[in-house]
Amino acid sequence: MPILEKDISDAVSAWGDGLLEISNAYENSGIEKATLVAEGMLDELYGFNLGSVLFKPTLSGGSQTFRLTREGALSYFVGQNPVYPQDSGFGIKFWRKVSAEASAVFIDETVAMWMGWVTFIDKNGEVTKVDKSWGYKLDDKGSLRIILHHSSLPYIP
Numbered sequence: 001m002p003i004l005e006k007d008i009s010d011a012v013s014a015w016g017d018g019l020l021e022i023s024n025a026y027e028n029s030g031i032e033k034a035t036l037v038a039e040g041m042l043d044e045l046y047g048f049n050l051g052s053v054l055f056k057p058t059l060s061g062g063s064q065t066f067r068l069t070r071e072g073a074l075s076y077f078v079g080q081n082p083v084y085p086q087d088s089g090f091g092i093k094f095w096r097k098v099s100a101e102a103s104a105v106f107i108d109e110t111v112a113m114w115m116g117w118v119t120f121i122d123k124n125g126e127v128t129k130v131d132k133s134w135g136y137k138l139d140d141k142g143s144l145r146i147i148l149h150h151s152s153l154p155y156i157p
Helices: 006-028 033-044 072-080
Strands: 052-055 095-108 111-122 127-138 142-154
Touching: 006 033, 006 095, 006 111, 006 142, 033 072, 052 072, 052 127, 095 142, 111 142
Parallel strands: 052 142
Antiparallel strands: 095 111, 111 127, 127 142
């Protein structure tokens, strides 16, 4: 079954919904619930079961710039991991809205790429916009899994 642009759009939306679920769980039930929700998001949307996921979070640097394990990705979303002391938990920043604007989509049989901007609005109305790229692979059950996640703050001259 071929990957369609709608499949990519749905996958991007699912990621945004997942981030909002993590934030909501943290705000209403605390870090333990947020961690469970984040683990569910990683298991449902990411391809750690397929091999390494090439994960470069927005706010990461030095020797921990790239996260190739589920543990590293989880830490980025919820923090609380002494192995990643700089992680404050991007998913627990009281997000209220996530929207995405595609710049380009590439599809080749079982692999697809998305590049564009993702905008986050928090509970105070503060806006954060990032440059984002996702790579997807179709798994053996027909689900798109994130195998590449790259995010960075826009260049400001």
